Amino acid sequence: MKLKKIAKVLLSCVMAGALFTGCGGGDTPAKTDGDKPAAGSSAPIKLGMITPLNTDETTLGELIDKGAEKLGDKDIKHLPKFYDNLNTMQLAVEAGEIEQISTFQSVANYLIASNDKYELVENKNLEKINSVFCFAVRKEDTQLKADLDKVIGEMKSDGSLDKLTKEYVNDVKADNIPKVEIPTIDGAETIKVGVMGDLPPLDLILPDNSPAGFNTALLAEIAKRLNKNIEIVQIDGGARAAALSSKVIDVVFWVIVPLGNDDIPLDIDKPEGVELSEPYFKDNVAHLKLKK
Amino acid sequence: MTFTDLLYKIFIQDGGWLTILNGLWVTVQISALSLLFGTLFGALLCFFRVGKFKPLKVAAQIYISIIRGSPVLMLLMLLFYGVFARTGLSPLLVAVVTFSMHTAAHVAELLRSSLMALDKGQVEAARTLGFSKWQAFKLVTLPQLARIAKPVYQSTVVNLIQWTSVVGYVTITDLTRVINNIASRTMQPMITIMGGMIIYLALSYIIYGIFHWTERRRSQ
Numbered sequence: 001m002k003l004k005k006i007a008k009v010l011l012s013c014v015m016a017g018a019l020f021t022g023c024g025g026g027d028t029p030a031k032t033d034g035d036k037p038a039a040g041s042s043a044p045i046k047l048g049m050i051t052p053l054n055t056d057e058t059t060l061g062e063l064i065d066k067g068a069e070k071l072g073d074k075d076i077k078h079l080p081k082f083y084d085n086l087n088t089m090q091l092a093v094e095a096g097e098i099e100q101i102s103t104f105q106s107v108a109n110y111l112i113a114s115n116d117k118y119e120l121v122e123n124k125n126l127e128k129i130n131s132v133f134c135f136a137v138r139k140e141d142t143q144l145k146a147d148l149d150k151v152i153g154e155m156k157s158d159g160s161l162d163k164l165t166k167e168y169v170n171d172v173k174a175d176n177i178p179k180v181e182i183p184t185i186d187g188a189e190t191i192k193v194g195v196m197g198d199l200p201p202l203d204l205i206l207p208d209n210s211p212a213g214f215n216t217a218l219l220a221e222i223a224k225r226l227n228k229n230i231e232i233v234q235i236d237g238g239a240r241a242a243a244l245s246s247k248v249i250d251v252v253f254w255v256i257v258p259l260g261n262d263d264i265p266l267d268i269d270k271p272e273g274v275e276l277s278e279p280y281f282k283d284n285v286a287h288l289k290l291k292k
Numbered sequence: 293m294t295f296t297d298l299l300y301k302i303f304i305q306d307g308g309w310l311t312i313l314n315g316l317w318v319t320v321q322i323s324a325l326s327l328l329f330g331t332l333f334g335a336l337l338c339f340f341r342v343g344k345f346k347p348l349k350v351a352a353q354i355y356i357s358i359i360r361g362s363p364v365l366m367l368l369m370l371l372f373y374g375v376f377a378r379t380g381l382s383p384l385l386v387a388v389v390t391f392s393m394h395t396a397a398h399v400a401e402l403l404r405s406s407l408m409a410l411d412k413g414q415v416e417a418a419r420t421l422g423f424s425k426w427q428a429f430k431l432v433t434l435p436q437l438a439r440i441a442k443p444v445y446q447s448t449v450v451n452l453i454q455w456t457s458v459v460g461y462v463t464i465t466d467l468t469r470v471i472n473n474i475a476s477r478t479m480q481p482m483i484t485i486m487g488g489m490i491i492y493l494a495l496s497y498i499i500y501g502i503f504h505w506t507e508r509r510r511s512q
Contacts, residue, residue, distance in 0.1 A: 087472060087481040094482065114479035116293075175301075177477075194463075198476040205473035207306035209314065209465060234469070239369065239461040246373040248463065 044077035048089035108286035121287035136254040168214035194249040315470030326391035334399025359397035
């Protein structure tokens with residue numbers, strides 16, 4: 001009986017916490033609104049980003065500021081804070097730890113459509129920064145890289161990549177993500193692909209626990225064209241490199257900001273022993289903030 | 293969107309609750325198996341640790357200090373991506389091995405501290421009265437050991453359930469992974485994580501309830 005009472009009190013506390021912290025529908029903004037600072041202001045914007053592999057927050061902050069300066073945003077300074085995924089960045093922005101979230105345009109659109117507390121930060125210069133999506137394979141898997149490059153090339157030239165992009169990224173509705181069927185070929189070789197499921201509409205897991213989104217649809221097409229089986233393995237972002245090098249998976253999705261110059265080098269998020277395929281998708285960088 | 297609509301969208305729509313139940317089942321499986329093997333292995337370790345055979349005593353001591361001093365996630369990743377990487381063992385099995393190893397170290401220490409809290413005179417008295425070693429252990433030591441160890445063992449069980457929340461790192465879709473997937477899909481992390489927390493809390497209270505029930509049965 002006593003136990004029952006304690007459980008009831010605890011549940012009530014949790015529910016009250018949920019309501020007071022404004023989960024799903026609350027409109028309490030963070031301490032700062034994430035707008036551009038006034039000209040001449042030196043207060044840096046606390047910017048949430050996915051943890052890159054080969055750099056730290058201070059170095060990346062300097063690189064971003066240098067890049068922003070070149071694009072004409074001299075007054076804006078950034079203070080990146082690294083997070084494992086978009087969920088934790090959302091929690092951080094709602095707690096006032098950061099002011100903005102840095103992500104991709106397609107993901108930002110999905111987030112805004114799913115959660116009306118967020119809006120885009122207006123900054124035309126962000127449209128000039130593209131992120132490029134590709135596959136990462138082990139350096140020694142040259143044949144696999146060549147196969148992937150070949151299929152990506154074919155899909156680009158016959159327009160099927162654009163078709164997939166339209167269906168799974170541009171026209172997709174947040175509450176109606178199409179299911180993807182990956183064909184199974186008896187006796188064919190299997191390529192294991194690691195997905196994180198935390199970047200909708202590119203990579204997500206449906207309510208029935210099946211992987212979906214643009215990346216999965218692309219894999220289904222690649223499987224057909226290579227006449228190979230694709231096995232999707234869901235994995236935490238932090239274990240990508242370990243899973244690839246230990247051969248638990250053969251391929252993992254990778255994103256690069258391909259400035260490839262002194263500002264943001266290509267290897268900023270690329271571990272040793274990994275080769276990147278031809279890019280298959282390009283997206284702008286977008287910054288999100290809580291609505292006022 | 294109202295709060296109720298949001299709850300429906302997150303936890304019920306399109307059979308999301310079924311996936312949550314599947315994730316919960318994976319968590320329960322890993323926890324239950326790890327508890328079983330961890331307790332057996334822990335008892336054996338404790339036996340070595342308090343025994344008189346020096347090499348086994350030292351080996352048990354080293355094992356317990358290393359495992360208790362290492363984060364379980366590191367151990368899990370080391371075993372899955374290192375030691376068992378090319379063996380073809382399923383991730384679930386590797387997780388059970390890892391958590392059994394980890395639980396065993398904790399159980400061994402809790403049993404040892406419980407043994408130390410026992411009055412040795414009682415065993416000696418039983419032996420003087422003609423009890424064999426086994427009878428003295430079974431009838432005098434074990435019941436008291438169980439009584440002393442029970443509260444800490446209960447916490448170990450609950451801790452074990454919570455430790456399993458890192459298995460997403462080795463490709464297992466457990467309750468935490470399912471909750472994270474839902475949070476990513478719905479872009480509502482706060483409420484989804486709270487939902488997950490309530491399920492873990494309920495699981496913990498079921499454990500407390502079981503221990504409470506056994507305690508009441510014993511005292512009746």
